[in-house]
Amino acid sequence: xxxxxxxxxxxxxxxxxxxxxxxxxxxxxxxxxxxxxxxxxxxxxxxxxxxxxxxxxxxxxxxxxxxxxxxxxxxxxxxxxxxxxxxxxxxxxxxxxxxxxxxxxxxxxxxxxxxxxxxxxxxxxxxxxxxxxxxxxxxxxxxxxxxxxxxxxxxxxxxxxxxxxxxxxxxxxxxxxxxxxxxxxxxxxxxxxxxxxxxxxxxxxxxxxxxxxxxxxxxxxxxxxxxxxxxxxxxxxxxxxxxxxxxxxxxxxxxxxxxxxxxxxxxxxxxxxxxxxxxxxxxxxxxxxxxxxxxxxxxxxxxxxxxxxxxxxxxxxxxxxxxxxxxxxxxxxxxxxxxxxxxxxxxxxxxxxxxxxxxxxxxxx
Amino acid sequence: xxxxxxxxxxxxxxxxxxxxxxxxxxxxxxxxxxxxxxxxxxxxxxxxxxxxxxxxxxxxxxxxxxxxxxxxxxxxxxxxxxxxxxxxxxxxxxxxxxxxxxxxxxxxxxxxxxxxxxxxxxxxxxxxxxxxxxxxxxxxxxxxxxxxxxxxxxxxxxxxxxxxxxxxxxxxxxxxxxxxxxxxxxxxxxxxxxxxxxxxxxxxxxxxxxxxxxxxxxxxxxxxxxxxxxxxxxxxxxxxxxxxxxxxxxxxxxxxxxxxxxxxxxxxxxxxxxxxxxxxxxxxxxxxxxxxxxxxxxxxxxxxxxxxxxxxxxxxxxxxxxxxxxxxxxxxxxxxxxxxxxxxxxxxxxxxxxxxxxxxxxxxxxxxxxxxxxxxxxxxxxxxxxxxxxxxxxxxxxxxxxxxxxxxxxxxxxxxxxxxxxxxxxxxxxxxxxxxxxxxxxxxxxxxxxxxxxxxxxxxxxxxxxxxxxxxxxxxxxxxxxxxxxxxxxxxxxxxxxx
Numbered sequence: 001x002x003x004x005x006x007x008x009x010x011x012x013x014x015x016x017x018x019x020x021x022x023x024x025x026x027x028x029x030x031x032x033x034x035x036x037x038x039x040x041x042x043x044x045x046x047x048x049x050x051x052x053x054x055x056x057x058x059x060x061x062x063x064x065x066x067x068x069x070x071x072x073x074x075x076x077x078x079x080x081x082x083x084x085x086x087x088x089x090x091x092x093x094x095x096x097x098x099x100x101x102x103x104x105x106x107x108x109x110x111x112x113x114x115x116x117x118x119x120x121x122x123x124x125x126x127x128x129x130x131x132x133x134x135x136x137x138x139x140x141x142x143x144x145x146x147x148x149x150x151x152x153x154x155x156x157x158x159x160x161x162x163x164x165x166x167x168x169x170x171x172x173x174x175x176x177x178x179x180x181x182x183x184x185x186x187x188x189x190x191x192x193x194x195x196x197x198x199x200x201x202x203x204x205x206x207x208x209x210x211x212x213x214x215x216x217x218x219x220x221x222x223x224x225x226x227x228x229x230x231x232x233x234x235x236x237x238x239x240x241x242x243x244x245x246x247x248x249x250x251x252x253x254x255x256x257x258x259x260x261x262x263x264x265x266x267x268x269x270x271x272x273x274x275x276x277x278x279x280x281x282x283x284x285x286x287x288x289x290x291x292x293x294x295x296x297x298x299x300x301x302x303x304x305x306x307x308x309x310x311x312x313x314x315x316x317x318x319x320x321x322x323x324x325x326x327x328x329x330x331x332x333x334x335x336x337x338x339x340x341x342x343x344x345x346x347x348x349x350x351x352x353x354x355x356x357x358x359x360x361x362x363x364x365x
Numbered sequence: 366x367x368x369x370x371x372x373x374x375x376x377x378x379x380x381x382x383x384x385x386x387x388x389x390x391x392x393x394x395x396x397x398x399x400x401x402x403x404x405x406x407x408x409x410x411x412x413x414x415x416x417x418x419x420x421x422x423x424x425x426x427x428x429x430x431x432x433x434x435x436x437x438x439x440x441x442x443x444x445x446x447x448x449x450x451x452x453x454x455x456x457x458x459x460x461x462x463x464x465x466x467x468x469x470x471x472x473x474x475x476x477x478x479x480x481x482x483x484x485x486x487x488x489x490x491x492x493x494x495x496x497x498x499x500x501x502x503x504x505x506x507x508x509x510x511x512x513x514x515x516x517x518x519x520x521x522x523x524x525x526x527x528x529x530x531x532x533x534x535x536x537x538x539x540x541x542x543x544x545x546x547x548x549x550x551x552x553x554x555x556x557x558x559x560x561x562x563x564x565x566x567x568x569x570x571x572x573x574x575x576x577x578x579x580x581x582x583x584x585x586x587x588x589x590x591x592x593x594x595x596x597x598x599x600x601x602x603x604x605x606x607x608x609x610x611x612x613x614x615x616x617x618x619x620x621x622x623x624x625x626x627x628x629x630x631x632x633x634x635x636x637x638x639x640x641x642x643x644x645x646x647x648x649x650x651x652x653x654x655x656x657x658x659x660x661x662x663x664x665x666x667x668x669x670x671x672x673x674x675x676x677x678x679x680x681x682x683x684x685x686x687x688x689x690x691x692x693x694x695x696x697x698x699x700x701x702x703x704x705x706x707x708x709x710x711x712x713x714x715x716x717x718x719x720x721x722x723x724x725x726x727x728x729x730x731x732x733x734x735x736x737x738x739x740x741x742x743x744x745x746x747x748x749x750x751x752x753x754x755x756x757x758x759x760x761x762x763x764x765x766x767x768x769x770x771x772x773x774x775x776x777x778x779x780x781x782x783x784x785x786x787x788x789x790x791x792x793x794x795x796x797x798x799x800x801x802x803x804x805x806x807x808x809x810x811x812x813x814x815x816x817x818x819x820x821x822x823x824x825x826x827x828x829x830x831x832x833x834x835x836x837x838x839x840x841x842x843x844x845x846x847x848x849x850x851x852x853x854x855x856x857x858x859x860x861x862x863x864x
Contacts, residue, residue: 213733215725222722225711230702232671232708233776234691234725292713 014246024344030303031337032285033152035330039305043312049314057194064200067300070285071207071279072251073339074299075244077166077282078211080224080291081144083245086252086278088155089129090271093122093256095159096267102183103326112177119185123253129155130249134242148245152275159268169269171260196258200300203251207296220244224291280327281306284334305330367392367555368413368444368524373422375408375579380445380765382408384579385422390524390555395546397558397570397587399595403793404576406559410526413557414446415439425534437466443523447530455502460484463516487515490753491600492541506533514542525549526557531565532657563592577601578795600796600824607800608828609807616647619815620698620784625677626662627667637663639839640677645784645815650806652830653819656859660839661819662703663728665786668817669693669700681784694723697783701774701790703819709773710761717743717757719772724779742779750775751801767798774802778809785809787818791825818860823852837861 027034044051069086076083081192100118103110113121129151173179189197211217219240222230231237255274260266285302287294309330313323368390375383390396400406411417413424424431426442433439436446444665453462460480469476469483484497493511501509510533517525531539546556546569560566567573570587575598583598600607620643627638637660640672645651653661666672668679670690679686679698686696687693693699702708710719720743721728728739743757754764761769770790777785787806791799806829810816820826826833833850835843835858843850843858 031457094735209733213736215729215734218718218725220712221718222711226707226721228708229456229702230722232669232690232702233695233782234689235722236689236691288713292711 002243016356029286029341032298032305032334033340035284035334036301036308039308039312042306043315047312047315052087055311055315057197059124059308059311060197060200060304061194062311063303064196065196066274066277066281066307067200067303068203068251068255069256069274070299070303071203071296072248072282073275073278074110074282074285074294074296075207075211075220075289076248076285077279077289078220078291078294079241079244080227081241081244082148082289083130083133083248083309084145084148084275085129085133085151085155086248086255087250087271087274087276088159089126089249090256090259090274091268092129092155093126093253094260094266094270095163095168095268096122096125097182097257097260098171099162101171101173101179103177112179115173115179115181118179118182119257122257123250126249126251126253126256127162127246128249130246130252131242133249134245136243137245138238151354156268156272163266163268165268167265169265171264171266183261183264186210186260186264191336196262199254199258203254204296204300211296213254216240216243221292224288224293226292278303280331283331283338286334288338302334303340367427369425370409370413370419370422371425373409373412373419374561375405375412375417375423376420381579383419386579386581388413388574390557390582391572392523392553392555392821393550394571395550395556395558395569396572396574397560397564397566398574398576399566399599401574401599401796402791403578403795404581404599405526406576407528409576410446410559413439413524414444414526416446416756439520440467440520440719444523445517445520445522445524446526446528447517448528453501453509453512456500458498458500459488459495459504459512459515460497463487463497463519464510465516467520484515485517486744487518488512489784490518491515491545493538507535507538509536510534514545518545522554524555524557526559528559529561531560536575539565543778554729559582563595567592590814603834607803608825609803616649616813618644618646619682620817621646621678621683622668623678623680625664625667625674625679627663627674630663630672635832636675636839638667638674641836641839641841642816643834643841644801645817647783647813647815648810649832650810650816650818650824650830652833653836654816654821654823654826654833654855654859655819655836656821658838659836659859661821662788663839664836665700665788665817665819666702667696668786671700694780694782697776697781698786699723699780699782699784700786701777701788703788703792705766705770705773709776710769712762714761715758716747716752716754716761716764716772719761720746720757720775720779723776724781727779727781728762746775746779749778750805765798767794767801770794770798770802774805778833784815784817789820790818790823791820823855826855827852835859 002265040051049055073083073086097118101111133148133151136142136150137144142148162163171182173182185195190198211220219230219235222233222235223237223240227237256271259270281302282294282299283289284305285294285298285300306327310323310327313326346354370386372385372387373383374385380600386409387404388409398406408417412419415436415438415647418423424433454465458476463484464480466559469479471479481497488495488497491511491514495504495508497504497811501512504512510530514530531542534542540649549555558566558569567587573590574581574651575583577597577599582601594607622644623642623819625638625641626636629635629637641664653664655661663672667674670688670693681696681698684696686693686698704751711722721739727733728735740757747754747757752771752775753768761772764772774790790802806816806818818830831847833845833847833855835855837859842861845855
């Protein structure tokens, strides 16, 4: 089997320091989770309304939208890319659903799709925008930041063009046409828990499997860690890159549908700046923007940290302006902690290695 | 004595680049530093020049302890380094490069005229009449190296470190450099000289120091020693121990390359590989020897599918091999790349994940990777290639260079290759790991794998392959069987007539 590193007398004095370092490292590793618990405890103490079942469900429902976006964003960030277009896809997907539910006029007759057909179409449009991102990055070598910045504008523009800038006010459908039920996504409940939370759970589980158990997941991490080595190892770099953007588009469209369903109306402006919340969740969850490092669990916790913090501040009546400042500070703090954790890990490795150093004798001629 | 390093240790991750080295340079003398790749020469020089900080140990200048927080701090005290890798700004002019970060300023503005005059004077001294207004990107490699030297001279060094200053210079340019070195030592400058051309370094040296595996193993006055003494201490063990025994090849032709041409990835107008044809039989180890830029790496990368060939064919067992890297791995052709940090490893993943990356398809069950199969194969490979690690979950960065290289090799073996391409598999690793890798290579050949083994180390080229192909300027210029050709013959062939 494997060989354990040899222990020598020289290791002894550094063991105490090593153990302290290890404990500190664990705290840092779990920092997002600890932050979440701190948030829940502090707000729970400050407000009676915070730690109630109803409020927790409501807050989690808010979190679900950003969490689903963050899952898609995480995939892209793991490969070393970035997806700025998700907020616009949220808006576009809602508008697509709105158009289809109000009826599509084709050559004089009006076409009404069943609700599941509408949902599939909207998801397909989101995935399609993701495919455009992927194609720009892989085929035309556009930097991900620029490619998705372009589609951010284009998708938003298309949403405005389709809707003429107007909101589709009635997505409830009509019983006569058999297309009611769209509101289930955002307002329905299953076993007492909102459908949108179930969707977050389903997306989360699927993403955990995808990243941890499938070859695709391994390739995503390899690509972000070292694209050249991944290519030389036979990783289908273009296909993997293409897919992560499509997954991100799909997740964004799902989030857009949930929002439209919740409001039973679709506004072309929906989802503005949502991409930034998703990036923040991923980063708070410990992912590295240069790729290769991060986990679904972390991104989800990051989304909860942002959501529970924001709602807690609202409940306490903190001014909106302060809320924005605090959110920014939390993001910066998360990255600072991330940097110090990596530094500690490197120092731990160096201490261990230096302790094992031996000095050879020199020959003289 | 001008400068001294005492008990200097340097640790990178789990690699001990230096293990307590004492090193001193004297005014007016040239100290030549010898050692194989990875012996710690460059690391020691980077510590003297303030580029790296020692993990333990101390530096002394003129008898006083010093710490250099940056190369700038070292240069301010007169310790200047000429880098092994060129560190010029190709987008700026020669004069701008020479005075980078120490510009001549007049009235708050850069005094271009003074800079140009000084640069011209320096270049004249170096017998290289380059217009200082020329952009560095327009210069050929040798001229760039001269600009690098001019930059060091402009800093009035008291200790001047030259790390491979002649790798791109012509014989005449080396003569000029040696003349300048003698002028500098006459003025009391201490010089540290590192070169892969051992004869050249011995010619200019007053004092020689040999490093091996991060430790100082020998030092002597240059007049008292010869090349054999240096080589013996560099390698540290007799060649019989290091190199595998000759093995008997068997089997028919497995890899056939016909008339393969590959454009230079950095300069598409030029061919890096120019109509190369070769064949490797099952169980045979064929060596590819050549100097920097001979086209070895490009040839192997084209065979592996990373670079596109413009013409020519690759066949394994009579079947045409085409398409991207993944398709070629599936057909049994795998490359162990030259630069393991850049091309071989994913630094953010564990030892196990790195090992299984290229062969992952073998462990797929349904849509998932079978953790059980993967673990078993990873454990078996770690045993086969004798990786020393805390376990498959240890971070890859916690391994020493030699063990990292074994992981890269193990990753290739997990794809079950029929043809294995090894590009400088022993670069920068210690002697023990080298012997292990040669042993594995021979063992693989014994199992019928065709091995194509590229190296720039002459001793390896002479002792490892069954058959050696010498490359120069993109062409195979010579083919010799093991034990037939002398060092000189191979060197002359590899130089393709020049220098």
